[in-house]
Amino acid sequence: MPQITFLHPDGKSGEVPRNVTILEAAELLGFPLTHDCGGNASCTTCRVEVQSGSDRLSEIDFDEQDLLDREGLSEPWHRLGCQARVMGDVVVRVPLHKWERPSEAASVQIVDQSCNLI
Template identity: 75%
Template sequence: MPHVSFLHPQGRSGEVDANLTLLEAAKALGFQLNHDCGGNASCTTCRVEVQAGGDNLSEIDFDEQDLLDREALSEPWHRLGCQARVLGDVVVRVPETKWAQPTSSSSGQGEKRGVGLP
């Protein structure tokens, strides 16, 4: 079974069944990976950054690449969690700004980042 690690303050890691999407793997491990479109590859809220094991993910398809390109996320380490299938061990970083839910108390984090900026 492949080992998947989600790097995030509330991240999880563990073994999952092969051929699950990263989104499905997150659910199986009890990690809530944001996916506003329901996992239909029509937004980028489930975007992750592959840190290790990129060759252990399914090939990127046209629809996924098109959406990433439209969002200026065309570096090879960017993947959509709802589209990338786990074939082997992989480590992905979940950007906190994409992970935070709009209804959470994360709005204070944005204010803290702005402190001291002109």
């Protein structure tokens, strides 16, 4: 089985079945790769930067390339996690700016709301 590595402070690494998408691989490994459109190739939030193994991913199709081009992400190392299929070992970097963590104030508000319901 292919090995995939997600380079990110919360990154994961592990073996995944051949032919799963990078997004599916992330989900299998418990790595929350952002995908606002639900993995339908209509946004670029699941974009990753391939560090090694680009030749071990499925070929980029017209729709994926078109979306990347429209977002100014034309470099060959950019791929959409929902479209690129893992055929062998690969290492991808997940850009940090796409990750949003809840602020401490928001977390406290959620806890307060749940306590009020009890």
